[in-house]
Amino acid sequence: MTLSLHFDKGTIQLHGMAGRYMQHLDGISWDERTNSYRTPAANYRKLVTALCEKNISFQDHARKFSAETFVLKKNIRPRSFQSEAAEAWLSEKHGVVTLPTGAGKTILAVMLIAETGRPTLIHVPTIDLMRQWKEVLSEYFETPIGLLGGGINDIQTITVATYDSALIHVTHQGNLFGLLVFDECHHLPGEQNQFTALGSIAPFRLGLTATPERADGKEQVLYELCGPLCYEVHIDELSGRTLAPYVVETIEVDMRPEEREQYEISRECYTDFLRKARISFQHPSGWAIFLRRTSESPEGRKAFKAYLLQKKLSQASGAKVDRLWELIQQHKGDRMLVFTQDNEMAYRIGNNFLLPVLTHHTKLPEREAFLKSFRSGEYPILVTSKVLNEGVDVPDANVGMIVSGSGSIREHVQRLGRILRARPGKQAILYELVSKDTGEYFTNQRRRKHRAYEGPVVLPDESGQNSAQIN
Amino acid sequence: MCFRTNRGKILPKLINPEATKLLEIAEELLAVFSGSVGQVREKLEEETKQVLDGFPGNAIVGRGLEKLLLDRTEFDTEAKTELTDLREKVFFNSAAFFSAKKAFRFPGVEMGDKADLGHYQIEIAKSVGISIEQLGRQLYGDLPPFQQVLRFRKMTAAGLLHRYNCAQLQGLLLRCEGLNVSLPESKAAGLRQLLKYLRFNKLLAKISHDQRKKKTLMLEIDGPLSLFVNTQKYGLNLANFFPAILQQPEWELDAEVRIRKNHVHSLHLDQSCGIRSHYRQFLAYIPDEIQLFSQQLAKQIPDWELTSSADFIPLTGESLCFPDFLLKHHSGKKVSMELFHKWHVAPLQSRLEQLDSQKGAPLLIGINRSLLKNIQLAEQVEASTYFSRYGFFFREAPTITKLRPLLDSWLSNVQKTI
Numbered sequence: 001m002t003l004s005l006h007f008d009k010g011t012i013q014l015h016g017m018a019g020r021y022m023q024h025l026d027g028i029s030w031d032e033r034t035n036s037y038r039t040p041a042a043n044y045r046k047l048v049t050a051l052c053e054k055n056i057s058f059q060d061h062a063r064k065f066s067a068e069t070f071v072l073k074k075n076i077r078p079r080s081f082q083s084e085a086a087e088a089w090l091s092e093k094h095g096v097v098t099l100p101t102g103a104g105k106t107i108l109a110v111m112l113i114a115e116t117g118r119p120t121l122i123h124v125p126t127i128d129l130m131r132q133w134k135e136v137l138s139e140y141f142e143t144p145i146g147l148l149g150g151g152i153n154d155i156q157t158i159t160v161a162t163y164d165s166a167l168i169h170v171t172h173q174g175n176l177f178g179l180l181v182f183d184e185c186h187h188l189p190g191e192q193n194q195f196t197a198l199g200s201i202a203p204f205r206l207g208l209t210a211t212p213e214r215a216d217g218k219e220q221v222l223y224e225l226c227g228p229l230c231y232e233v234h235i236d237e238l239s240g241r242t243l244a245p246y247v248v249e250t251i252e253v254d255m256r257p258e259e260r261e262q263y264e265i266s267r268e269c270y271t272d273f274l275r276k277a278r279i280s281f282q283h284p285s286g287w288a289i290f291l292r293r294t295s296e297s298p299e300g301r302k303a304f305k306a307y308l309l310q311k312k313l314s315q316a317s318g319a320k321v322d323r324l325w326e327l328i329q330q331h332k333g334d335r336m337l338v339f340t341q342d343n344e345m346a347y348r349i350g351n352n353f354l355l356p357v358l359t360h361h362t363k364l365p366e367r368e369a370f371l372k373s374f375r376s377g378e379y380p381i382l383v384t385s386k387v388l389n390e391g392v393d394v395p396d397a398n399v400g401m402i403v404s405g406s407g408s409i410r411e412h413v414q415r416l417g418r419i420l421r422a423r424p425g426k427q428a429i430l431y432e433l434v435s436k437d438t439g440e441y442f443t444n445q446r447r448r449k450h451r452a453y454e455g456p457v458v459l460p461d462e463s464g465q466n467s468a469q470i471n
Numbered sequence: 472m473c474f475r476t477n478r479g480k481i482l483p484k485l486i487n488p489e490a491t492k493l494l495e496i497a498e499e500l501l502a503v504f505s506g507s508v509g510q511v512r513e514k515l516e517e518e519t520k521q522v523l524d525g526f527p528g529n530a531i532v533g534r535g536l537e538k539l540l541l542d543r544t545e546f547d548t549e550a551k552t553e554l555t556d557l558r559e560k561v562f563f564n565s566a567a568f569f570s571a572k573k574a575f576r577f578p579g580v581e582m583g584d585k586a587d588l589g590h591y592q593i594e595i596a597k598s599v600g601i602s603i604e605q606l607g608r609q610l611y612g613d614l615p616p617f618q619q620v621l622r623f624r625k626m627t628a629a630g631l632l633h634r635y636n637c638a639q640l641q642g643l644l645l646r647c648e649g650l651n652v653s654l655p656e657s658k659a660a661g662l663r664q665l666l667k668y669l670r671f672n673k674l675l676a677k678i679s680h681d682q683r684k685k686k687t688l689m690l691e692i693d694g695p696l697s698l699f700v701n702t703q704k705y706g707l708n709l710a711n712f713f714p715a716i717l718q719q720p721e722w723e724l725d726a727e728v729r730i731r732k733n734h735v736h737s738l739h740l741d742q743s744c745g746i747r748s749h750y751r752q753f754l755a756y757i758p759d760e761i762q763l764f765s766q767q768l769a770k771q772i773p774d775w776e777l778t779s780s781a782d783f784i785p786l787t788g789e790s791l792c793f794p795d796f797l798l799k800h801h802s803g804k805k806v807s808m809e810l811f812h813k814w815h816v817a818p819l820q821s822r823l824e825q826l827d828s829q830k831g832a833p834l835l836i837g838i839n840r841s842l843l844k845n846i847q848l849a850e851q852v853e854a855s856t857y858f859s860r861y862g863f864f865f866r867e868a869p870t871i872t873k874l875r876p877l878l879d880s881w882l883s884n885v886q887k888t889i
Contacts, residue, residue, distance in 0.1 A: 033675040295530040
């Protein structure tokens with residue numbers, strides 16, 4: 001019986017496998033559950049290469065794609081670093097390319113998709129990015145571009161999918177594509193996301209990111225699934241050339257007196273509870289213990305409410321809203337993005353200042369209209385919580401205002417990236433509003449630990465008005 | 472989730488579905504949700520909060536019950552054109568204010584004076600012909616708090632409490648890599664249903680008999696990739712599969728669960744936990760074409776009777792076959808029948824390999840002709856000795872013409888063997 005390969009739920013089953021082949025093939029195991037040999041789908045390239053090298057004849061029923069010729073509608077004149085990155089990746093046709101936001105990762109992908117000539121699945125983290133990739137790909141390729149995600153299931157030779165949707169479909173469609181592109185590929189090592197790569201037979205893989213670092217240190221998983229880091233350029237190496245020069249200004253805001261009083265009372269209530277219950281957040285399970293203990297008694301529930309209130313007051317104080325209003329007026333004529341930690345604050349600003357707010361609640365047609373109007377300049381301000389953190393291209397935005405955020409370095413660098421697309425004469429500025437003498441100060445310090453903040457950085461002085469100038 | 476741990480063991484804190492206080496709170500919550508159709512979500516959540524504020528027990532239980540009921544509630548999430556149009560007008564007008572470099576002056580207000588915000592709001596509200604209060608209410612009036620309840624799927628108070636307990640355990644199983652289930656007294660029909668849920672959830676199982684208790688079946692359940700990586704990828708599939716285990720009359724379950732900073736803890740459960748499954752039994756369903764076939768069989772070959780299969784057949788490699796039907800001869804002889812439809816490519820390949828490698832199984836196999844479009848499979852069918860003796864093809868459903876000679880041949884072979 002001839003050896004044959006079959007795709008089965010993210011794996012390859014080998015039928016007619018003679019025991020003598022085993023010595024030549026790595027990563028194959030006998031599966032007692034189905035009485036067959038099996039290997040992860042991602043092992044396809046290695047498996048087929050080994051079978052060919054050892055002259056073992058086989059029938060390939062796993063692969064459901066073939067070579068394609070992609071005709072580009074218009075020529076690309078790559079920048080020097082894009083050519084270098086392309087050359088580095090094409091030598092093995094797998095690997096991770098790290099380029100800062102705004103450096104043209106999408107165009108690099110267009111070049112590599114055309115060069116590789118295989119059906120391609122592009123993974124993106126959000127629906128907005130999915131739409132944006134489709135627009136760019138449609139500009140360059142004759143072939144229709146498919147979408148998978150946001151309620152759309154239209155698979156084409158080149159398809160853009162959200163990570164979530166690709167994960168759902170990989171068990172039965174992981175054999176349709178020869179090239180996988182992972183945009184914002186630092187998402188790939190996530191507990192679930194990694195199976196989009198592991199469960200696909202695609203022999204060619206391209207990872208794109210500005211920030212491969214992960215808080216959990218799982219970068220290695222990324223390189224195992226996607227290939228090694230093959231090219232890297234840092235944000236400061238392109239500043240002023242490909243990226244706009246930028247300034248980061250941290251503004252410490254005094255709470256209103258009544259907010260300060262409420263903040264102190266609620267913080268005391270919450271910290272008293274921590275002391276009495278002997279809960280320490282230094283303990284690995286401190287947060288889980290806090291949640292459990294606060295749900296067990298009326299006193300605990302009061303402390304939990306106090307915890308939420310003091311956090312809300314520091315992140316979303318009325319004083320910040322007042323300061324934001326001043327900043328917005330100060331930047332009349334500029335293109336501004338306002339970032340908040342949560343939707344509630346985003347909509348509070350939107351309702352108060354009568355501005356467009358883009359969150360995951362915004363329906364697809366309206367979010368497209370908002371982004372289009374912001375890009376064209378019809379809307380000079382867009383308020384958002386987290387959906388614009390990553391990748392979405394808003395080239396003319398030159399002012400970012402972070403009203404509140406997490407301590408995540410990546411979130412912060414990505415937000416900075418939104419305003420860095422180069423334009424002649426553009427000077428980008430990022431404001432961070434931090435409630436003075438609150439826990440938010442430390443959150444702000446945590447997220448600034450990135451190379452983007454190195455150089456002539458000056459942390460805010462006591463008046464809170466110093467700025468970090470990086471050119 | 473509510474649970475304790477003791478020396479690496481998880482002790483789930485389940486609620487008593489018969490406790491009067493809990494049944495009362497469940498009744499009250501169900502009354503609020505049942506009466507919420509037509510109301511907005513904000514109002515529903517306010518009323519729920521009032522009920523839960525009066526609940527003396529653990530707040531997490533109250534929030535859990537609320538979450539389960541919200542999952543059964545359908546809200547109107549459609550875009551509201553009138554609000555989209557209002558936003559477009561408002562933002563067009565507000566953009567004019569912020570686009571211009573020069574100051575937008577209001578009479579009597581200095582630039583930079585905070586009072587200009589109030590004037591700005593009034594101007595914009597005027598420009599769209601509504602009051603500032605109306606504008607505040609309507610601008611983002613289609614956000615979730617303002618969405619209307621369209622439908623609520625009702626359930627009983629006891630059902631809700633059982634569902635809560637089931638969800639508690641499902642929450643734990645999300646963090647496990649596989650399940651070990653033993654079934655001491657399962658009947659084939661129940662097992663068949665269990666394996667259908669297994670396939671539906673894209674899981675695989677290694678099935679074996681307990682060496683000490685021969686009647687007990689052991690199932691090691693995980694997913695295809697579990698063979699290569701320790702993964703919680705199938706946690707969701709396993710959690711969804713769990714209520715199918717609850718339908719078995721007797722069962723024991725063991726799982727290694729990663730909780731509290733990813734540390735492995737063991738979970739052991741059996742039928743004594745008393746949780747009721749919310750999955751439906753579908754044992755009684757027989758498709759129309761099979762009913763028709765059964766009637767024809769009774770008319771044309773009255774010596775044979777067709778029933779749903781109530782037993783399983785052990786095959787090579789510790790695997791079990793759960794045939795679709797059982798054909799009983801009036802002499803007491805029985806033979807099972809398994810049908811393969813167009814979506815059964817892999818199961819048919821595996822079944823033919825098993826049947827060709829073992830001697831005589833009391834099984835007839837029917838293959839839907841559409842499967843022969845797969846050339847490799849067609850070759851395997853052609854080469855199969857077992858199929859040539861005990862197999863037949865069909866289009867929509869088996870026909871008497873095809874089945875009669877097979878039944879005759881099988882019966883004479885059995886009699887010869889005797």
